[in-house]
Amino acid sequence: MSDLTTAMLARGQRARNAARLLREASSETRTKALRLLANKLRHNADAILEANQVDLDQGRANGMSEALLDRLALNPARIEGIAAAVDIIADVKDPLGVETDRWTAPVNGLDIARVRTPIGVLGIIYESRPNVTADAAALCIRSGNAAILRCGSDCLQSSLAIARLIGEALSEAGLPADCVQLVDTPDRAAVGLMLSGLNGTIDLIVPRGGKSLVGRVQAEARVAVLSHLEGMNHTYVHSGADADMARAVVVNAKMRRVSVCGATETLLIDKAIAPDLLPLIAADLRAKGCELRGDSASRAIVPDMVAATLEDWSTEYLAPVLTVAVVDNIDAAIAHIEQYGSGHTEAIVTHDAEAAATFLNRVDSAIVVHNASTQYADGGEFGFGGEIGIATGRMHARGPVGAEQLTTYKYMVRGQGQTRP
Amino acid sequence: MSDLTTAMLARGQRARNAARLLREASSETRTKALRLLANKLRHNADAILEANQVDLDQGRANGMSEALLDRLALNPARIEGIAAAVDIIADVKDPLGVETDRWTAPVNGLDIARVRTPIGVLGIIYESRPNVTADAAALCIRSGNAAILRCGSDCLQSSLAIARLIGEALSEAGLPADCVQLVDTPDRAAVGLMLSGLNGTIDLIVPRGGKSLVGRVQAEARVAVLSHLEGMNHTYVHSGADADMARAVVVNAKMRRVSVCGATETLLIDKAIAPDLLPLIAADLRAKGCELRGDSASRAIVPDMVAATLEDWSTEYLAPVLTVAVVDNIDAAIAHIEQYGSGHTEAIVTHDAEAAATFLNRVDSAIVVHNASTQYADGGEFGFGGEIGIATGRMHARGPVGAEQLTTYKYMVRGQGQTRP
Numbered sequence: 001m002s003d004l005t006t007a008m009l010a011r012g013q014r015a016r017n018a019a020r021l022l023r024e025a026s027s028e029t030r031t032k033a034l035r036l037l038a039n040k041l042r043h044n045a046d047a048i049l050e051a052n053q054v055d056l057d058q059g060r061a062n063g064m065s066e067a068l069l070d071r072l073a074l075n076p077a078r079i080e081g082i083a084a085a086v087d088i089i090a091d092v093k094d095p096l097g098v099e100t101d102r103w104t105a106p107v108n109g110l111d112i113a114r115v116r117t118p119i120g121v122l123g124i125i126y127e128s129r130p131n132v133t134a135d136a137a138a139l140c141i142r143s144g145n146a147a148i149l150r151c152g153s154d155c156l157q158s159s160l161a162i163a164r165l166i167g168e169a170l171s172e173a174g175l176p177a178d179c180v181q182l183v184d185t186p187d188r189a190a191v192g193l194m195l196s197g198l199n200g201t202i203d204l205i206v207p208r209g210g211k212s213l214v215g216r217v218q219a220e221a222r223v224a225v226l227s228h229l230e231g232m233n234h235t236y237v238h239s240g241a242d243a244d245m246a247r248a249v250v251v252n253a254k255m256r257r258v259s260v261c262g263a264t265e266t267l268l269i270d271k272a273i274a275p276d277l278l279p280l281i282a283a284d285l286r287a288k289g290c291e292l293r294g295d296s297a298s299r300a301i302v303p304d305m306v307a308a309t310l311e312d313w314s315t316e317y318l319a320p321v322l323t324v325a326v327v328d329n330i331d332a333a334i335a336h337i338e339q340y341g342s343g344h345t346e347a348i349v350t351h352d353a354e355a356a357a358t359f360l361n362r363v364d365s366a367i368v369v370h371n372a373s374t375q376y377a378d379g380g381e382f383g384f385g386g387e388i389g390i391a392t393g394r395m396h397a398r399g400p401v402g403a404e405q406l407t408t409y410k411y412m413v414r415g416q417g418q419t420r421p
Numbered sequence: 422m423s424d425l426t427t428a429m430l431a432r433g434q435r436a437r438n439a440a441r442l443l444r445e446a447s448s449e450t451r452t453k454a455l456r457l458l459a460n461k462l463r464h465n466a467d468a469i470l471e472a473n474q475v476d477l478d479q480g481r482a483n484g485m486s487e488a489l490l491d492r493l494a495l496n497p498a499r500i501e502g503i504a505a506a507v508d509i510i511a512d513v514k515d516p517l518g519v520e521t522d523r524w525t526a527p528v529n530g531l532d533i534a535r536v537r538t539p540i541g542v543l544g545i546i547y548e549s550r551p552n553v554t555a556d557a558a559a560l561c562i563r564s565g566n567a568a569i570l571r572c573g574s575d576c577l578q579s580s581l582a583i584a585r586l587i588g589e590a591l592s593e594a595g596l597p598a599d600c601v602q603l604v605d606t607p608d609r610a611a612v613g614l615m616l617s618g619l620n621g622t623i624d625l626i627v628p629r630g631g632k633s634l635v636g637r638v639q640a641e642a643r644v645a646v647l648s649h650l651e652g653m654n655h656t657y658v659h660s661g662a663d664a665d666m667a668r669a670v671v672v673n674a675k676m677r678r679v680s681v682c683g684a685t686e687t688l689l690i691d692k693a694i695a696p697d698l699l700p701l702i703a704a705d706l707r708a709k710g711c712e713l714r715g716d717s718a719s720r721a722i723v724p725d726m727v728a729a730t731l732e733d734w735s736t737e738y739l740a741p742v743l744t745v746a747v748v749d750n751i752d753a754a755i756a757h758i759e760q761y762g763s764g765h766t767e768a769i770v771t772h773d774a775e776a777a778a779t780f781l782n783r784v785d786s787a788i789v790v791h792n793a794s795t796q797y798a799d800g801g802e803f804g805f806g807g808e809i810g811i812a813t814g815r816m817h818a819r820g821p822v823g824a825e826q827l828t829t830y831k832y833m834v835r836g837q838g839q840t841r842p
Contacts, residue, residue: 394541395624419669
């Protein structure tokens with residue numbers, strides 16, 4: 001067995017042992033660890049920045065692009081942001097121990113309660129964003145899960161500096177420092193070992209990064225995976241929409257930030273209102289620098305659009321590009337979404353209550369929105385205090401994954417000596 | 422591409438198309454299909470028995486054991502039982518469309534509701550129990566999921582006869598017969614194709630059978646799996662137990678049916694009461710034909726027990742054999758369960774409320790029971806109206822899997838034109 005394998009299996013066993021103590025810790029103890037962590041991040045900003053400088057120097061020496069360097073770079077304001085995010089997670093209602101249902105079984109009189117518990121040990125694999133180290137640790141502590149974190153090698157020194165503070169915060173709160181472990185080697189074989197489940201000690205893998213990382217994890221993992229694949233999202237402007245609201249919502253849904261998974265990639269608009277409204281929306285979007293690609297009906301209304309290809313309808317651009325289709329009615333809009341969507345987030349803009357209800361009921365996406373921007377697809381906006389990502393699968397959790405979504409449950413059954421006939 | 426591959430991929434696509442219509446069908450329509458199915462089972466008992474006879478003749482010709490032949494055999498009473506089970510599932514509260522949570526997001530004023538929806542298409546793989554064909558179909562119809570069923574080849578004719586009635590019931594209720602498809606070939610390659618997910622058309626695989634089937638499915642599936650592995654269950658008799666209740670509960674937990682997954686496999690008993698109580702429990706169990714294997718402390722009290730080996734503590738016997746350990750106290754009992762248990766079902770017998778609370782809180786199994794038999798680990802006993810099995814994993818659902826556990830959810834977000842800053 002290689003040294004790395006031995007070391008990783010030992011990590012898994014330590015995580016499993018720590019998970020038991022973390023599971024039994026009180027809400028107050030876990031909150032205390034989070035408060036301590038937020039304060040330590042604030043008071044040790046210099047040490048974090050020093051470690052970050054080592055990563056940045058290394059990144060520059062390796063020819064890292066300016067965009068990636070910016071993603072990697074920390075400064076006092078960003079560190080304050082990381083600390084504030086931990087404080088917000090400390091304030092989130094504790095999901096553990098909550099009875100989500102309780103009833104008396106009719107057949108036998110047993111009192112049955114369903115109670116939230118941690119999942120166990122999570123393996124979290126991410127890219128070069130040092131803030132994820134603190135974010136992921138905080139969500140795991142809040143939800144009572146031990147974690148093995150594996151960051152991109154580009155941010156290893158920054159992450160190690162943050163992980164040191166996480167360990168101190170856990171210890172000072174009376175919890176094992178092993179509740180959150182950061183893999184301290186850049187050896188990529190560590191990822192493969194984590195995907196194997198480390199001898200049954202990892203219960204769930206959460207990849208947080210681009211499609212190539214998520215694709216590798218989904219293909220190789222031998223344990224459960226909670227992941228985000230793509231957000232091929234639609235905004236549908238129904239004939240009953242208020243024109244001003246539709247213009248504001250569409251521009252925001254596409255252009256507020258084009259690189260987020262909740263960004264709209266295709267606009268659908270009813271043919272009854274398209275001749276009047278589409279030119280206005282197109283002008284708004286172009287004023288913001290958005291390229292438009294349309295079907296023949298929309299190009300008849302806004303002639304200088306590029307013709308959309310078949311591929312465009314299922315392309316998540318994450319860029320200032322929008323595909324536009326004119327549809328006959330709500331049934332056609334829903335059919336288009338069923339055919340080309342990825343089940344992430346879809347919105348309808350309308351003042352027709354019946355159309356809104358039809359859309360919300362029939363569209364089978366994780367998040368269906370009436371009269372608001374698709375860019376609200378976010379755990380913070382949902383009030384979760386943070387998120388480890390947005391799940392695009394259908395099992396366990398869909399949509400934003402916060403502390404509550406990182407739990408499972410058990411049944412507590414209370415009897416008076418019942419035996420089964 | 423082989424003919425089988427082509428046929429199975431076409432099945433997957435038909436299931437996906439049917440799933441959309443089933444998802445949008447009303448509760449009343451799905452209930453109607455279930456009522457029609459129950460009636461058809463009753464009125465076509467002769468045709469089912471005729472098909473079953475073909476399976477039985479084939480089984481005998483192949484040298485099938487009497488136990489397996491009995492599992493395969495139907496008779497009028499068993500068919501009435503199958504029909505009655507479908508009626509019970511028709512009566513279960515519809516899980517779809519239920520709002521499990523709803524709140525106003527503090528940051529933006531959006532009204533957010535979490536609403537139960539079907540998972541989509543389930544692939545259900547089972548062995549030679551023809552009743553599963555009707556059971557599984559009924560749970561899928563109740564939960565709005567399309568299903569591709571694959572039965573053991575030994576019960577193919579019986580299952581085809583039942584599947585014909587399922588298709589008729591669906592059609593007469595106005596639903597596509599393709600909502601529930603039975604794979605009509607004994608070719609084992611069909612299982613491998615299902616485990617591949619049939620080109621993304623299967624969302625979840627549910628294996629229902631012994632460890633070798635479940636092990637193969639867990640190893641090979643490229644889609645999510647909800648499965649039962651083993652029930653290495655414990656009953657702990659605490660020093661605060663009522664002696665009569667303890668005797669009744671232990672005998673029932675072990676001996677009511679030794680082959681069910683909720684059967685107790687290890688008895689833990691506090692050393693303070695073992696000298697008086699263990700001889701009585703041992704006599705009760707032996708009177709029922711149970712073999713006892715003990716640790717040294719229990720053999721000091723009941724000398725004629727076989728010595729338990731290390732392997733015994735983690736063996737799911739599914740047979741009239743029980744391992745017995747004397748423990749110092751509740752902490753030792755919980756530590757034993759943590760070390761050897763499989764996280765399925767554990768019970769404590771005690772009149773000490775504090776000990777009961779400690780046990781229910783600290784034991785991390787899917788089902789933790791106070792003062793009742795572990796054999797209540799069953800969806801019917803829980804009031805679910807039926808179950809597709811008991812899940813022993815930690816993701817999506819734990820414990821009995823009924824119609825509600827075969828759902829996922831989506832978020833319905835209602836705004837007044839909000840755009841994200």
